[in-house]
Amino acid sequence: MLKKILLPVILLLLLFTSVLASAETIYFKASANKKTVTLSESFIYSVTVSGDSTNLPEYKMDAMPEFNRFGTTVSRSISVVTGKTSMSVTRDYTLGPKKIGKFTIPPAKITFKGKTYLTESVEIEVTPAQSVKSIPVVANRRQLSSQNAAAGKAFVKASINKKTAYENEKLVYKFSFYTNVDLVSNPEYYPPDFSGFWNDGSKPKNHFEVIDGSNYRVDEIETTLYPVGTGLKRILPAKLKIDLMNFSLPSGMNDFFSFFADNGCAGDGETKILETESLEIKIIPLPKDGKPADFYGATGDFEIKAVVDKKDVRINEPVTLTVTVSGSGNMKSISDINFGVYNDFKKYDTIVESTSGNSKKFKTIFIPLVSGEKEIPAASLSFFSPLKKQYETIKTSSQKIIVSGMSLHTEENVEDKLKIDIMHKDINYNKRIKTLKLYRGYLIEKPVFYLIFVPFIMLFILSVCYAVYMRRVSRNPFKKLKTLSFAEVQKLVKEAENRISENNFEASLDLLYQALIEIINIETGTKSDNLQKNQIIGNLRKKNADDEKIIEIIKMLERFDFYKFASVNLDKDSINALLINVETLILSFKK
Template sequence: MKKSEIKKIEIKRLEKKSFKVLILLFSILYSLFSAIYAEININASVDKNTVNFGDSIILQVVVSGDVSNIPKPELPSLTDFNVYSSGTSQNISFVNGQVSSSVTYNFILSPNKPGKFTIGAVSLIVAGKKYSTAPINIEVLPSGSSPSQKQVNLPQTDISSQHNREIFVTAVLDKKRVFVNEAITYTFRFFTARNLYSNPEYRPPNFTGFMVEDLPPQKNYQTIIDGKRYNVIEIKTALFATSPGNYNLGEASLLASVRDFTNDPFGNFFDDDFFKGFFDGGKTVSVKSKPLSVEVLPLPSENKPANFSSAVGSYDIKSSADKSEVEVNNPITLTVTISGFGNVKSILEPKFPNIAGVRKYDTISSVNISKSNYKVSGSKTFNTVIVPLNPGYVIIPEFEFSYFNPSEKEYKRIKSNSIKIKVKPSTGSSSVKLPVASSGINIIEQDIRFIKTNIGKKSDNKTIFLVSNIIFIISVLIFLASFSCNRYNYFISKNYSLIKSRRAFKEFEKSIKNLIKNGVKSEEFYGGIYESLIKYISDKTRMAVSGYTFGEMENILLKKNLNADNIKEIKEILENANFMRFAPSVKGSIDFKAEATKIKETVRNIEKGWRI
């Protein structure tokens, strides 16, 4: 065979190889873009469409699609309901090497009055495309013979000293002596024998030293104390102490606008309810609960298991695999679920046993929280992908988990079931069969017959190589961008409070800007200034300071290295905003834009000198 003919054959083979590379790269690009723009589905449902006033509705919003591209859905305006988040749950599955997921957002809706209402569309925007759910109709029936709340008989121990007051609050703990990480229920109740003009503003006490879980829904009912009927609002919170010691829970407070009959100029003539409702002007009252104390005991060191990782409560453990039979080098998803009552979020991943002959990948965890009957429970699921490397059987040993049971005051050890998986040899062919001919010369002549003599110009081959390289580089860049994005999201999730602290001023600046966009009243403007500055301080200090006295806030700011002059400036802004928003009698035109600019510049200077 001539050298020129051999060269032509080699060039032909090179072209075929380049074409295969092009097909492969296009497939990779298609897969990447398909994953990035995977279709998102969103659905909303309720557990019941008809409910009695005083009861609650569970709203579930399920979003499915690529796990890395699911933002939090936006709820519609629900002014006729009190809305509480009751946690999220996430389901993850691996099918043919692809990750698919769905996230369920749970909300509890507590209606404010009887009637027929519509829950509007829950929306979600992904890659510029808007996804929405269908509206849901709800009917709230009056409870009993009237639309008022049901009557409840309360224990008199926490209210006996308040019986002669028309407005008061109480706070109680279900336990005063607990172990570290054991659940405590804090119950706040607001009693009023007068009608309210607006929703009261609840300010919880300082829960420093505890992990906090709200326990919705808020209860609304009536009770009778010494013959007087009270409307009661009850709010529950679950607390989990993070370390032993004696803790003092400060005062909880509530700000409410109620009817005021004390300045009635007409004496008893207008004591009729009709005239009272017509002539009274209302007043704002602030009531506070008594401080509470709790003793937190350390967990016993005696008989503590070596694998104990701070879980306290009552739990169970289960493990499973998505396949009982698999070929070599194919993935298996192992699922370990720990469920029960307690601080589920604090559960750590159980130690993965050593399994010979498999490759293990990173574990992905998800949490499902339930707050049914005002008790924190739920499950934490750990999904791990393993790949068997050899045929035979893979035995997944038992997973062991230890926890402390506070009611029995002892440590418990529980184990999951073991799993046996059959691994078959791979059915993929490892060699390529070639045809055998009796005469090499005949085969060569047959091959040459199918070779085209017009191979094309050399520049055409260069173009193919150039395009291949460009596509390869684009694929690598997309992979690197995706990897960087995932790492950035991981960093954000692990350093959320730090990010909030660094972005605190930008968020403050944005909220101030929104205040002066449209026409705003004085009380709304200064109320917005007050709330924005409180949020700024909370974000910077990484502590929720809403409801603190300024003395408490000052101690926190000093500990966070803010100098005395800056603290004084913050105090002046807060006091002025508080005065202006609760002083509607103040007249005169106010240049809100100039005032906002002045406050913004003051906070900007504080930001420059604040090093946390």
């Protein structure tokens, strides 16, 4: 009895194992390019999704209160090996710490076909910003403070544009060097330790100023800072090492800040160390009331505008929307923009095209799916305005475009649909099956019989019904029409082979795409050129196409879309793999 039960159980296990083996598998991982960073540094947090599918799930980063997000880049790669396509998508997030300590970035999470995938958590240690190196000074030379230097006609000042500011608000630290004496060599500037601030770079400038009747040359360095964290912050003194000679500027010395590339000039002088006062700034947190759901840390005062690269397009022709954010604030903290509902379009990932001091450009590709006058939705940005002391959301105007191409709801399509229904009834003839008399012997006395053998009986009945159905289809005149149509498809495939031999891969891609569309047209009995994927699936299922064939067709359509719109160069191996897939599909539908 045990042997009689064991064999069917093994067969069932083998059946279920084969089904599981054929399922698409994806891989999900996260990593950081640094394990330890200082408070003034940034690091790259990378999330990669890969697998045997061209329809990978999109990862959305959750809010991270311990870090600022400065930008996002997306990269894709695709490979085709022996007809099997695999794809990988990597998102790199530039993050900056808000405070010192050890932090754990929690596991990233995505869902694919009902299954949840988690990455490993990532550990990041944030240390204080590196302090300024000690200043080398000759021991036997007199060192003066900034007050004494003022009497010697050379002194320094430090200032900041605000004493109280919000977290991530733009601050400008200014170091000023006043002099009306000759210098033996170029000065050496030692900036303060900007610990607790994000340093966005410095720029020099100079001018002349009259103080107490004396004319001074003033050289300045302005450093843009963004406070990280809240509380009272202190900027330590900046220092400047100079060698004084006499009371006139040397001829030819036009730019004090060229000292970074000069070793000095001949002559001796008195070495002095000039030092500024330390500065204190109170950093207050952003208010919690009125914070928009799509606020990600942008602080400043911004404007936003959008423009499309074309106004008249055809269905499935890409449209590039460029969104420019400009204004005063931390552009690096603007990591993404938001869009409204876009039902009539397929949207690709938004990428950062460029970032300058006062502006940032984003590019997004939209694919129109429906003909007519359509609107690309408005882009929006939420930020906190320190000037108005409140949150604001700004939007672009929606972009109107004219989409041409075959409409999905014309009278011609309605007539075609009626024809499809009639043909469906003709082909789908179901023969009534008489009631079966079940065997009443020893085998069915045990309940395990129903668990093991009933599925096999059902499979056998379905196989017989399918064989009868295919036999009737082969006698139908419509089957002969399909045979003639497949001859035209094979001509397209043959022409594609010729183009491949000439290394004209783009032309061969178009021919193979036409062949694939013709296969769908033949199988569904209607034009499918401008239909969406869900409509194609519905038409194929009405014609009782196998799920395996439907999945293969959708995969191939996605693969063609990828080669059309992604920045991927076609090679001979990739186009040959597509050729083999189309030929295999022809054979499967002709059976």
